[in-house]
Amino acid sequence: MAGTEHTVEHASTSELTVRRKQRHEGPRNHLLTFGLSIMLTALSFVAVAYALTEDSHVEPWFVSFFIVGLAIFQAVIQLGFWMHMKDKGHGYAIVGIAFGFFVALTCLAAGLLWSWW
């Protein structure tokens, strides 16, 4: 049994490195996602802090659209990289969560229309 295990290990080591290169690219992308998330978050906070200063001339509605855009962008990169949605075999996962987003956005739109008109 011990000898068998040894051969198994040998047979899979080269394959393992190949597959790891293909599917697990190491921490680089994940650290980039983290850095980008921190920057997008900081940008949102700074934008609002600036809008709150006395002599700023930016419209609050413009800042709102800007920071919601940043939030959506951050959500997409985290879903893609940290939750591996960009990887192969996530077709049904995308359908599942996209349907959830669709229903959620419909509720949001209904709520906002109801409160605005």
Next chain:
Amino acid sequence: MSSVTHSDPHAHHGHGVGEELPHEPERATLEGRNKILGFWLFLGGECVLFGTLFAVYLTLRNSTLGGPSGVELFDLVLVAWATFLLLTSSLTSVFAIQAMHMKNVKQIMFWLGITVLLGAGFLGLEIYEFYHYVHEGHSFSSSAFGTSFYSLVGFHGAHVAFGILWISLLIVQLWKKGLTVVTAPKIYVSALYWHFIDVVWVFIFTLVYLMGRMG
């Protein structure tokens, strides 16, 4: 021999860390793959839950009934710290998954432990924040703004609390049973859950705190 490694995952049941464990142990069995797919469908349902809570909050956020509004209440420095803690915990749970692909059980437990600690720090800040608000006259029953605020942010906090409990129990299970094709999908799915909680927080700090601070 290699067929043992790849196509007969049930042979690995009950094993600890072994060289024979497949490369992606979370996807090695049909049960594991179905667990991950089912969890994505659950996250779709979670989107609906949080979407409706966001919709209610955005609809009622100005109905303060004479009580303090978001402009007066929200402290962006505190929120920035909470955001930083949760974002970092999302990164450390990625490191746990990478350690799992390296089949290093000690490292998985270490990174999951850091994730739990950062999550607990986030929860501590939130409890402090809520305690502070109640003393300022902003409570669950003070106005429609209060009810919708605590429902949304509180539901997120409850998800964090549940995640802390869940991941802590997974650390205990890893310690007792090691990394197998049974425990691996659980770790993977808990990391998905934790990332999702972080994604929801991105929308909370944007739509509730930052937009609330601008009025």
